[in-house]
Amino acid sequence: MRIGFIAMSGIRACDAELLQLGLTLPGFVERSRTIASLPSLGLLTLAGVTAGAHEVHYLEVSDVNAMPSLPLGFDLVAISSFSAQIQEGYQLAER
Incomplete structure (x- = not known):
């Protein structure tokens, strides 16, 4: 069996209504780069415990x-x- 583990990286705050109200997230952009660079530990754990036959x-x-x-x-x-x-x-x- 072919199993795909897909991690959606990248952090975006995209609520148009909140942006219109002027919501800003100080430091969020800087932290988001670091967070996005980290692997998905949940998916890596699942991949690690998946039987070798897959x-x-x-x-x-x-x-x-x-x-x-x-x-x-x-x-x-x-x-x-x-x-x-x-x-x-x-x-x-x-898709």
Whole structure:
């Protein structure tokens, strides 16, 4: 079985209504770069406990919309995302 573990990296605060109200997140952009550079420990743990008979692929996706296509042929896919990006995660799952 081919299993894809897809980590959606990159932190974005994109609530138009809050941005219109002037919400700013001091230091968030600087911290987001560090956070986005960390691997998804949940997915790596799942990959680590997956039986050796399976073919495992770990992919990091920073921008779902910039991807022309996803690798094909996975029998199973696990997606990890931050809450702020979950809508993009759903879009990815529908592909």
